[in-house]
Amino acid sequence: MKITNARVIVTCPGRNFVTLKIETDEGLHGIGDATLNGREKAVVAYLEDHVIPVLIGKEANRIEDIWQYLYRGAYWRRGPVTMSAIAAVDTALWDIKGKAANMPVYELLGGASREGVLVYGHANGADIEETTDAVGRYIELGYKAIRAQSGVPGVKGAYGVGRGDLYYEPADGTLPTETLWNTSAYLNFAPQLFDRLRRDHGNEVELLHDVHHRLTPIEAGRLGKSLEPYRLFWMEDCTPAENQEAFKLVRQHTVTPLAVGEIFNSIHDCRELIQNQLIDYIRTTVVHAGGITHLRQIAALASLYQVRTGSHGATDLSPACMGAALHFDLWVPNFGIQEYMRHTPETDEVFPHSYSFKDGYLHPGTSPGIGVDIDETLAAKYPYDPKQLPVARLEDGTMWNW
Ligand code: KDG
Numbered sequence: 001m002k003i004t005n006a007r008v009i010v011t012c013p014g015r016n017f018v019t020l021k022i023e024t025d026e027g028l029h030g031i032g033d034a035t036l037n038g039r040e041k042a043v044v045a046y047l048e049d050h051v052i053p054v055l056i057g058k059e060a061n062r063i064e065d066i067w068q069y070l071y072r073g074a075y076w077r078r079g080p081v082t083m084s085a086i087a088a089v090d091t092a093l094w095d096i097k098g099k100a101a102n103m104p105v106y107e108l109l110g111g112a113s114r115e116g117v118l119v120y121g122h123a124n125g126a127d128i129e130e131t132t133d134a135v136g137r138y139i140e141l142g143y144k145a146i147r148a149q150s151g152v153p154g155v156k157g158a159y160g161v162g163r164g165d166l167y168y169e170p171a172d173g174t175l176p177t178e179t180l181w182n183t184s185a186y187l188n189f190a191p192q193l194f195d196r197l198r199r200d201h202g203n204e205v206e207l208l209h210d211v212h213h214r215l216t217p218i219e220a221g222r223l224g225k226s227l228e229p230y231r232l233f234w235m236e237d238c239t240p241a242e243n244q245e246a247f248k249l250v251r252q253h254t255v256t257p258l259a260v261g262e263i264f265n266s267i268h269d270c271r272e273l274i275q276n277q278l279i280d281y282i283r284t285t286v287v288h289a290g291g292i293t294h295l296r297q298i299a300a301l302a303s304l305y306q307v308r309t310g311s312h313g314a315t316d317l318s319p320a321c322m323g324a325a326l327h328f329d330l331w332v333p334n335f336g337i338q339e340y341m342r343h344t345p346e347t348d349e350v351f352p353h354s355y356s357f358k359d360g361y362l363h364p365g366t367s368p369g370i371g372v373d374i375d376e377t378l379a380a381k382y383p384y385d386p387k388q389l390p391v392a393r394l395e396d397g398t399m400w401n402w
């Protein structure tokens with residue numbers, strides 16, 4: 001089965017998505033997500049100028065060989081643009097292989113290891129009152145695990161507070177929006193938030209929190225320790241992870257479980273954190289970490305150290321990524337949890353899919369392939385709308401981590 005055609009589809013049904021569609025001489029096609037939030041056009045150019053020309057005529061069944069060709073063949077290895085482009089090809093080829101075998105991708109990987117994929121939803125609010133109400137609404141919807149983010153008194157731009165709690169989207173300006181950050185206000189506030197959430201909602205629901213790279217290692221240790229009474233499922237991205245040694249310091253001070261990895265794109269980014277058991281959950285996902293083929297290597301390494309998966313699943317990862325991730329999650333032995341931020345109804349229409357939510361779990365469905373397609377006619381009605389992620393500064397003007 002030869003690849004005869006491949007093209008990139010850019011659409012903005014509420015937010016921008018980049019999708020690669022690969023077609024074969026047997027009439028089968030597959031799709032893969034290539035969205036890199038705020039840097040979409042870089043991946044489009046990479047695919048159109050450097051990847052698609054070498055795909056035409058290749059044997060579509062040779063997923064591993066094509067992965068190696070694109071990875072080694074670029075000479076310039078790794079990086080989010082390269083790895084998102086490779087991921088799109090990889091996902092589309094797994095989709096095609098599934099369709100050719102008439103099997104859902106989780107069957108090709110080794111079959112289901114569980115009945116459903118535990119997901120966490122996003123509750124957020126401008127203050128504690130709004131956030132606790134939002135957590136209550138997610139519990140009513142059936143969620144067993146909920147990420148809670150709240151506006152912080154005195155902080156103009158706490159991370160994760162959206163416009164409405166269902167479809168939070170941070171990339172909101174043609175130029176980056178400037179937010180202000182105050183670490184000490186946040187460190188005082190966060191334990192108050194989780195104290196209130198536990199008092200209002202009890203101990204059964206799993207609560208998660210994203211620090212979004214904002215703290216130094218010692219501040220992260222202090223936060224983790226102060227959140228211990230509230231038994232978080234995880235504290236995410238508590239400090240930037242370029243310096244992975246830093247997590248030793250965090251670990252020395254807290255037993256709050258740690259999750260890192262949504263901005264990682266290769267097993268080499270994860271290796272030190274995993275091998276030194278400095279984290280509990282690895283958050284790499286299909287689209288930014290080289291597709292299913294690479295993600296399973298990361299998961300296998302993690303399994304040696306009892307680190308579990310907790311893949312990124314924000315709205316900037318398209319339904320094509322979500323579909324592929326759910327097949328992976330249903331199979332992977334050391335599964336932990338999957339992030340699930342619902343897409344807008346317009347996005348769901350552009351990407352018809354077989355995955356479905358019930359009682360806090362997602363299931364990828366049993367359609368052959370990844371179970372997600374793209375309606376190109378509808379996609380064409382939503383032209384690209386350039387948007388960038390915000391930036392953050394401290395109150396004295398110093399640039400900080402958004
Ligand atoms: O594009 C950036 C978002 O995907 C990111 O800010 C979301 O941190 C995030 C999360 O945990 O979902």
Ligand code: MG
Nearest residue numbers: 210236237262
């Ligand atoms: Mg995050």
